[in-house]
Amino acid sequence: MVSKSQTKLITSLQQKKYREQTGFFVAEGPKVIAELLNEGLTLQSLFSTDVSQITNENHFRVTENELKKISFLKTANTAVAIFEIPKRKPVQNSGLIVALDAVRDPGNLGTIIRLCDWFGVQQLLCSEDTADCFNPKVVQATMGSLARVQVNYLSLTEYFDQTELPIFGGFMDGKNVYSEKLPKNAIVIMGNEANGISDAILQKITHKITIPRFGKSQKTESLNVATATAILLSEFRRAIEK
Amino acid sequence: MVSKSQTKLITSLQQKKYREQTGFFVAEGPKVIAELLNEGLTLQSLFSTDVSQITNENHFRVTENELKKISFLKTANTAVAIFEIPKRKPVQNSGLIVALDAVRDPGNLGTIIRLCDWFGVQQLLCSEDTADCFNPKVVQATMGSLARVQVNYLSLTEYFDQTELPIFGGFMDGKNVYSEKLPKNAIVIMGNEANGISDAILQKITHKITIPRFGKSQKTESLNVATATAILLSEFRRAIEK
Known part of the structure; x- marks a missing residue:
């Protein structure tokens, strides 16, 4: 009972x-x-x-x-x-790291945690206003992935100020991600579902990249944050494999 | 009133x-x-x-x-x-075509329609038991994309029997998609959220591909259908661009 x-x-x-x-x-x-x-x-x-x-x-x-x-x-x-809730270890400044700036939807967070696990990304950094990874919806969606990916909540601007890793962010006017040389050690920052990457974070980005749009219409809504993360992680990993 | x-x-x-x-x-x-x-x-x-x-x-x-x-x-x-509901045109046997085998979730269908629009895929073929693209949830999620991507509901096995296009499907034991030569004219088939690609469709697939897993754990759940579609479409398009 x-x-x-x-x-x-x-x-x-x-x-x-x-x-x-x-x-x-x-x-x-x-x-x-x-x-x-x-x-x-x-x-x-x-x-x-x-x-x-x-x-x-x-x-x-x-x-x-x-x-x-x-x-x-x-x-x-x-x-x-x-x-x-497992003890969070300090952030290691190496490897491929995903950072989320105010991603609010637990479904998107869950999908991104599974993507990190798939692509061997062991560290996920979240701004304090990102959805909580121990939210029941995220727990049910991610299953074991939640225990394999270390999720830290912190001030992204403070972290970015002290790291020497290159910081990649997706923009409409960035460099074509298909032709960029992507390093093994890097941070990929993804923004809020509606507002994208906030101004404070924008200033810290060292590499602006873009996923080319092939559709003729300029009206296509931007890719959602989980599908854009999928494509960018795939690009970083294929760069290592090649 | x-x-x-x-x-x-x-x-x-x-x-x-x-x-x-x-x-x-x-x-x-x-x-x-x-x-x-x-x-x-x-x-x-x-x-x-x-x-x-x-x-x-x-x-x-x-x-x-x-x-x-x-x-x-x-x-x-x-x-x-x-x-x-706009008149559906007959399927054209050219270009990159996405086919969905019993994708049931309107949210996944909506995300895939937006991905097709982004990557310039003009034809989406759905098995009769795939979610309906004029479901209100799909309409609200896809917006204009719904009008730019032509969605046909049909028997996939019958269509596959009469097309000469190569048919690519994602499998755990397929060839590494990063090193495969991907053609401009092809069909990419994506399976049901829980059961994957059905047996009847499986037999029609001419090219088995896989998105490599980089995480150490063999337990990582497979990628969900929308994120896997994102990565595969990106691979087909970057092959053209290169």
């Missing part, structure tokens, strides 16, 4: 404020939970309707109705788990 | 069945409506709270409450329009 205080804790973890206060986040479904355990994350407690999953003292068997009450999903799965 | 029969028509157009019966679809908001008009689509009627938009006899001024009733959006904009 689920105690009142456990129910209260789980429900509160929908909100970023309480995730920060307690240091916990919620993951749902045996597949997501197994992936996070596999990646070495610490389980605080598990609530499952499936008796075969109850193998430890911090595992609790619950009824379907109890699970429904603590689940964030429209259709509750068989298990809900509370995990500790 | 909006007559009862107009309200009934608009409401019915949320459903594919009625869009097919009537040959109409709904677009909302002055920006989307203006883009579709610009692209030459035929307006059947316009309902707006803004008197300055009422410039023709098939334009009707409505109150905010009336607009709320006919709008599909959570927050109604200032205008709702009924457009004629």
Whole structure:
């Protein structure tokens, strides 16, 4: 069964404020939970309707109705788990790093975390006003990727001031990314869904690049932030491979 | 004002069945409506709270409450329009063509239509069980792109049987897309979000390609269909440009 205080804790973890206060986040479904355990994350407690999953003292068997009450999903799965938010390591100034400036949509953040994992980008830097990576929607969408990509929230301008890495940003009037020489160690900055890269960050960019548009119409909306990230990461990685 | 029969028509157009019966679809908001008009689509009627938009006899001024009733959006904009679904032209067997096999999510379809427009892909072929491109969510997400990319619904297997174009599909064990020679005239087939490319289509594929994974973990979920489309279209286009 689920105690009142456990129910209260789980429900509160929908909100970023309480995730920060307690240091916990919620993951749902045996597949997501197994992936996070596999990646070495610490389980605080598990609530499952499936008796075969109850193998430890911090595992609790619950009824379907109890699970429904603590689940964030429209259709509750068989298990809900509370995990500790992993300690964030300091940023390493090497490798390919993605930075997000006020990306607000959890769906976009989730897609970008999966892309980072696919392309072996181990560090994702987010401005403080970017969506929270422990938001339940992001957790469910990214699964194990969330544990493999280190996400740091910080002041991007302060970080950019002290790094020596080249900083690449996408612009309509940048240099053609297909013909640019792309380095192994670099930062790729992606902007907000509606407003693009903010003025303060704009000044720190050392390399303006563009994904060429092939359509005849000049009216095509810009690519969305997740598809643009996909194309840019692919370009940086193919440059290494060649 | 909006007559009862107009309200009934608009409401019915949320459903594919009625869009097919009537040959109409709904677009909302002055920006989307203006883009579709610009692209030459035929307006059947316009309902707006803004008197300055009422410039023709098939334009009707409505109150905010009336607009709320006919709008599909959570927050109604200032205008709702009924457009004629444009006549579909026969498929041309040339250029770069994207084909979708049972892509179900309107958000993914919308993103892929925008990608086609960006990369100058004028033909998108969809299996009959792919999401409908005149679904209100797709219309709002794609805006003018929807009018610039020709979307045909058909039996992909039948089409593949009669085309001489090479058919490229993404697979985990395909050839590295970064080192393949990619032709100017080709079909790129993308599969369903959960199940990938169906068996019947699989047999028609002439070129198996893969987007290399750089992350160390073999557990990374595959790329989602929209980000994989972004990367593949970028690869086909950069091959032309080089």
